[in-house]
Amino acid sequence: MIALLTAGGFAAGIVAIRAGQAEKITQAVLSVLFLQGVLAANILGFGLNAIFSDTELRRYPLDALHRRLASHVIGILDPFWFLFLALEFGLAAGVSVLGAGSFWRGTIAVILLFVCNYLAANVVALFVDRLIKRKGGAAILIVLILALALGPSLAAPIFKKNPTIVPALIERLQYTPPFGAAAAIVHSGMAAVYGLATIVAWILALAALLAALENRAPQRQAAASVGISWDSAYDRAGGLFGPRIGPFVGHWLRFYARNNRTRIMAMISLPLFGFITVRTAGRLGPNGLFIAALGTFPIATFLWTSRIAVNQFGYVGGAFRRYFLLPVESGVILRAASYASVLLGALVLPIVLLAWTIFAPRPSDRQMFPRMLVMLACSGITGLLVFNALGIWITLFNPRRGKYNASFGNDLSLGGNILVVGGVLAAFLLPALLYKAWPAAVSPDSWWIVLPLPLLAAAFYLGTLKAAGPIFTTRREKLLAVVEGKA
Amino acid sequence: MDAIRLTNVVKKYGPVIAVENLSLSVRAGTMFGFLGPNGSGKSTTIGCMTGLLDPTSGQIELLGEHFDANSTALKRRIGVMPETLGLFEPLYAHEFLAFVARMFGLDETTTRRRVTELLDALELTDTSKTLSEYSTGMRKRVAFAAAVIHSPEVLFLDEPFESIDPAGVSLMKQWLRRFTDQGRTVFITSHVLETVERVCTEVAIITQPGKLVWQGDITALQHNGQKFDSLESLFLHLTGERYADLNWL
Numbered sequence: 001m002i003a004l005l006t007a008g009g010f011a012a013g014i015v016a017i018r019a020g021q022a023e024k025i026t027q028a029v030l031s032v033l034f035l036q037g038v039l040a041a042n043i044l045g046f047g048l049n050a051i052f053s054d055t056e057l058r059r060y061p062l063d064a065l066h067r068r069l070a071s072h073v074i075g076i077l078d079p080f081w082f083l084f085l086a087l088e089f090g091l092a093a094g095v096s097v098l099g100a101g102s103f104w105r106g107t108i109a110v111i112l113l114f115v116c117n118y119l120a121a122n123v124v125a126l127f128v129d130r131l132i133k134r135k136g137g138a139a140i141l142i143v144l145i146l147a148l149a150l151g152p153s154l155a156a157p158i159f160k161k162n163p164t165i166v167p168a169l170i171e172r173l174q175y176t177p178p179f180g181a182a183a184a185i186v187h188s189g190m191a192a193v194y195g196l197a198t199i200v201a202w203i204l205a206l207a208a209l210l211a212a213l214e215n216r217a218p219q220r221q222a223a224a225s226v227g228i229s230w231d232s233a234y235d236r237a238g239g240l241f242g243p244r245i246g247p248f249v250g251h252w253l254r255f256y257a258r259n260n261r262t263r264i265m266a267m268i269s270l271p272l273f274g275f276i277t278v279r280t281a282g283r284l285g286p287n288g289l290f291i292a293a294l295g296t297f298p299i300a301t302f303l304w305t306s307r308i309a310v311n312q313f314g315y316v317g318g319a320f321r322r323y324f325l326l327p328v329e330s331g332v333i334l335r336a337a338s339y340a341s342v343l344l345g346a347l348v349l350p351i352v353l354l355a356w357t358i359f360a361p362r363p364s365d366r367q368m369f370p371r372m373l374v375m376l377a378c379s380g381i382t383g384l385l386v387f388n389a390l391g392i393w394i395t396l397f398n399p400r401r402g403k404y405n406a407s408f409g410n411d412l413s414l415g416g417n418i419l420v421v422g423g424v425l426a427a428f429l430l431p432a433l434l435y436k437a438w439p440a441a442v443s444p445d446s447w448w449i450v451l452p453l454p455l456l457a458a459a460f461y462l463g464t465l466k467a468a469g470p471i472f473t474t475r476r477e478k479l480l481a482v483v484e485g486k487a
Numbered sequence: 488m489d490a491i492r493l494t495n496v497v498k499k500y501g502p503v504i505a506v507e508n509l510s511l512s513v514r515a516g517t518m519f520g521f522l523g524p525n526g527s528g529k530s531t532t533i534g535c536m537t538g539l540l541d542p543t544s545g546q547i548e549l550l551g552e553h554f555d556a557n558s559t560a561l562k563r564r565i566g567v568m569p570e571t572l573g574l575f576e577p578l579y580a581h582e583f584l585a586f587v588a589r590m591f592g593l594d595e596t597t598t599r600r601r602v603t604e605l606l607d608a609l610e611l612t613d614t615s616k617t618l619s620e621y622s623t624g625m626r627k628r629v630a631f632a633a634a635v636i637h638s639p640e641v642l643f644l645d646e647p648f649e650s651i652d653p654a655g656v657s658l659m660k661q662w663l664r665r666f667t668d669q670g671r672t673v674f675i676t677s678h679v680l681e682t683v684e685r686v687c688t689e690v691a692i693i694t695q696p697g698k699l700v701w702q703g704d705i706t707a708l709q710h711n712g713q714k715f716d717s718l719e720s721l722f723l724h725l726t727g728e729r730y731a732d733l734n735w736l
Contacts, residue, residue, distance in 0.1 A: 228581045228606075228614055230599055247589035251575070258577040318571030324539045325573065326590045327562035404576060405619070473556060477540060484571070 005083055006090035013094020022099050023186045029091055030178035034117050037084050041121035043268060044421065045261075045410030047080035048125050054214075068214065076118045085114045092185045101185050105192055109184035112199040116177040119206035126213040129407040132264055142267050149275035177202045237343065244328070245336050252340030256308055259315070260407045265304040273300040273352065274359075280428065284435050289360060290372055291442045295431040297376050298383020299424055300352045301345040306423075307402075309341040309391040310416040313483050315404040320483045324476060331469025334395075338388055338465065345384045353377060363444070371447035378450040383427060385457035389464040390419050396471055399482045488551060490515040490641050490672035491536065496545030498531050498697065505531040506697030509545070513689070516670045518663060520677065520687035520705075522718075524726050528697030529676040530570045533643050536674075537567045550640060563591055566639035568647055572630040576619035580611050580629050583618060584636055591637035605632040608658065623650040631659060641672045648682050660686055684718040692725050700725050 009029075016025035041047040057067040092106030131137040159166055173179050175198060183195030234257070238250025256262050277296045281288035302309070312334070313320050323333045353373060362369055398415030412420060434441045441449055472479075481487035491513040498506040506528045513519045523529050534540035536547055538556040547554045554561050575583055581602050588598040606612055609628040618626060627650050634642060642663075648656050663673050663686065677683050683690065684705060691702040701710060701721070708715040715721035 228603070230585070230595075232582075247586055251578075251586050254582065255575065255577060316575065318569075319573050319575045321539055321569045321571055322573035322575070322587075324556065325537055325562065325567045325569070326587070327559040327592070328590065329557065329559060476556075480539070 002082060002086045005086040006093075009087040009090020009092075010094040010097075011090075013091045013096075014098060015094075016091075017095060017098040022095055023182055026091060026095060026182040026186055027173075027179050030088060030113065030181050031173075031176070033084055033087060034113070034120070034178045037081070037117045038121045038124055041080070042125050042128065043272070045412075047078045047118070047121060048075060048409045068211070072118075072122075075122070076115070081114060081118055084117060085110065088113060088181075095185050099186060101188060101192070105188075105196070106185040109181040109192075109196060109199065112196065112203060113177055113181040116199055116203050116206065119203060119210055120177075123206055123210050123213065125407075126210065128264065129260075130213060130216065132260060132407070138263070138267060141264075142271075145268055145271045149271040153278055174198075241336075241339060245332055245339070248328070248332065248336030249339050249343070252337050253343070255316075256305060256340055256344055259308065259404060261307055262304060264407065265307070269300060269303040270348070270351070270355075272303075273297075274355070276428070280432070284432060287363075287443070290376075290444070291431045291435050293356065293360070293376055294379045294442055295427045295429070297349075297352060297380035298387070298427045301348050301380045301384040302387040302423065303420075304348070305341045305344050306387070306391070306420045307412065309338070309388055310394045310419050311399055311402060311412060312337040312341075312391070312395040313479055314395075314399050314402045314411075314413075316483060317401075317404075318484055320480055329469065330473040330476065331465070334392065334468055334472045335465050337395075338392055341391070342384060342388050342461075345388070346381075349377065349380045349384070352380065368444045371444040375444065375447050375450050378454050381454040382450075382457040383423075385454070385461040387419070387423055389457075389461040390423075392464050392468050394419055396468060396475055396479070399479055401483055401485050488515050489513060489548070490517070490550055491519075491674060492546075492548040493532075493536070494546040494548075496532070496535060496547060497543045498528070498535055498540060499543045504696045506535065506542070509693070509697050509699055511691055511699060511702065513672060513674060515550075515672050516667050517689050518667045518673045518675070518687045520675050520683040520690040521693070522676065522678075522680070522683065522690060522722060523693040523697075524695065525678075527693050527695045527726075529693065530645055532693075532697060533567070533569075533645050533674070533676065537565065537569075537643055538562060539569075563637070564639055565641045565643065566634040566637065567643045568630045568634040568645060570645040572626055573633075574618045574626055574629060577617055579614060579617055580606060580621070580632075581614065583629065584632055587633045588636045593637060601636050605636060609655065624652060624655065627651050628655060635662070635666075639671070641674065642666065644673065644675045646677055647675060648677060648679055656682070680717075680719045680722060690718065692722060694726055 012025070012029060013022075016022045016029075019025065037047070054067055054071070057070060062070065088110045089107065092101070092110045093103060095101050096103040096106050128141065131141050174183070177199045180195040180198030180202070184192045184199070185195075187195065232250070232254075234253040235247070235250040237253055238246040238248070240246070241249045273296050276299070277289065277292045280292040280295070284291040308315060324330070326333075353376060356373070356376060360372075363372070394413065394415040398413040400411060400413035400416065402411035403409075410417065431442050440446045478487070489512045491511070493509055493511040496506055496509045497504070509528075509532060521529055521532070531540060535542045536549070536554070538554070538558065541556060549558075549561050550564060552558070552561055575586075578586070584602045584605060585598050588601060589595075593601065609632055611625060611628055611632070618629060621629065627647070631644070631647060634644065647659065651659070660682075667673055667688075675683065675687060687705055689703070690705055692700050694700050703709070705718070708718060708721045710721060710724065713724075715724065
């Protein structure tokens with residue numbers, strides 16, 4: 001993979017030189033990679049050190065500086081960052097073969113950018129973590145995410161009206177790490193030195209910011225001692241599933257809702273859903289927004305509960321034993337956990353349908369709009385049920401012990417990552433592929449085509465629940481060993 | 488009548504034998520101490536007796552009925568405080584206890600009354616903290632409360648007294664005595680032999696791997712005709728005293 005990425009970067013470098021746009025292409029590629037690194041680390045949790053917390057490292061005879069160094073050395077050695085490094089290194093090497101830049105200076109620039117990218121991702125992650133733990137922090141975070149998601153779309157018309165802004169903006173971007181690295185890779189002389197100095201300055205600033213955030217303990221929300229409340233929304237919602245399984249569903253709803261990562265994902269997934277829908281619509285023809293939404297609706301329904309849904313017992317630790325002491329069949333344990341995830345995912349569906357009704361442009365043919373809504377609802381329900389069914393199988397056959405309280409880091413198993421990342425990619429690509437191969441399938445004219453999909457998905461989901469119950473009973477000792485960290 | 492009966496129970500993890508051909512019976516109304524060195528298979532045995540683990544072979548009977556992982560009706564009649572406590576960390580104590588009570592089929596009024604009474608009696612009235620924020624002793628009290636909330640007929644307690652302060656231990660012992668006075672059975676594992684000696688009426692000692700070497704009345708501590716003045720001396724005689732002179736320590 002590393003060799004392939006390096007070769008890809010190398011080819012891009014040569015193309016950039018041959019096209020006579022070496023600096024522009026290098027700037028664009030490095031900027032995109034930098035932003036992708038920060039976003040992927042924060043949304044999917046890759047590349048952020050979640051192995052040792054400071055508390056765990058305090059057991060060893062290490063002072064604060066060494067604890068911090070140990071933690072970040074482990075973090076930066078995550079293979080995730082090396083994928084970016086390989087691409088960037090290939091690009092620098094490609095540019096140096098035919099261009100004026102030096103190979104060694106390019107290599108230094110790429111390594112500095114790699115460090116800078118890691119620091120930037122950690123600063124953002126820690127900032128989000130600290131913010132979410134503050135009173136009112138969640139609301140601020142939503143505003144920030146909305147601003148980030150909608151900002152480019154809102155800014156585009158302004159740029160169109162005032163084209164002189166763009167060169168001025170690019171001029172300002174010279175002070176960013178990717179542009180600094182691009183200057184060091186492409187140019188020689190003082191321009192290259194200036195580029196390197198820019199990245200070094202960013203590294204120092206980000207390291208200082210990271211240290212300041214790490215030193216600043218998260219502000220605990222004041223927890224007042226209150227009277228016991230017996231009337232909880234979780235239990236009321238769980239009660240919908242009957243007296244036998246209801247308390248269990250209520251218990252799982254609490255488990256999901258009190259998880260910081262799930263809450264952050266809940267806030268991120270909806271603006272992200274809107275952003276992705278708008279960004280991918282352009283390439284999908286006149287009905288592009290609708291076709292893109294066919295893919296993003298399933299993402300909206302499963303993404304925010306995905307971490308626990310694909311590893312239902314990985315975060316309960318020793319409490320896993322408790323389930324088997326309760327007077328219920330093993331299948332009930334599995335079903336209750338899954339029902340909670342499906343219920344929470346289903347709650348998103350009316351919200352996104354409402355958002356579609358309010359914000360999406362109405363087609364000229366009035367009949368089309370309700371058809372679109374039906375198709376979108378079918379797509380969302382299908383994605384929700386298929387994903388949760390597959391999540392049960394991953395839970396059973398590829399679980400992983402995770403930290404419930406960890407706000408960042410990717411602690412999913414290989415199967416979990418394949419399902420979540422693969423699910424997002426599939427939801428993205430499938431409508432686009434259908435649009436190219438079989439346009440009728442994603443056209444509101446043939447809306448009835450999608451009607452069987454939720455039924456098939458429901459059959460798959462119910463079949464999974466039925467088949468997985470006995471398997472759960474026989475695999476419980478293996479699962480116990482994994483979730484208690486003994487395997 | 489025997490409340491617990493194990494017949495030739497074997498538990499293997501691959502080639503490793505954790506419990507070897509264990510046969511044991513505990514009369515109803517007994518406070519039974521189940522002792523053994525670390526790693527001797529006590530928790531594994533409790534795991535088999537409570538449905539967490541499947542024995543590789545052998546029979547388990549609780550309250551006169553065959554017991555296995557699917558015996559949900561029997562599970563309603565037993566209470567368990569597992570070694571790892573089995574607490575759901577993000578919950579508050581009252582939420583956790585109410586969840587357990589409801590799962591054991593208690594109605595809402597009884598659930599609320601018993602949860603409140605248990606929290607008061609065990610001094611777990613700080614409602615601002617989730618279970619993850621509780622001290623070890625407080626977590627143990629919650630796990631004990633969860634084991635007794637449905638008023639079971641047989642109670643399995645794995646290391647119940649460690650980390651709990653003397654007042655808490657005294658209260659728990661008082662409850663357990665009343666429990667057995669009513670004809671119900673308590674099965675305790677512990678390394679605190681003095682407490683076991685004071686609380687239990689009958690004791691079994693196992694050695695690695697889960698092999699029964701002694702079972703008898705706490706008032707008759709004898710082995711091969713030799714009398715012992717304390718449970719500790721009998722235990723050390725059966726399991727072997729160890730000496731290691733580490734001159735650097």
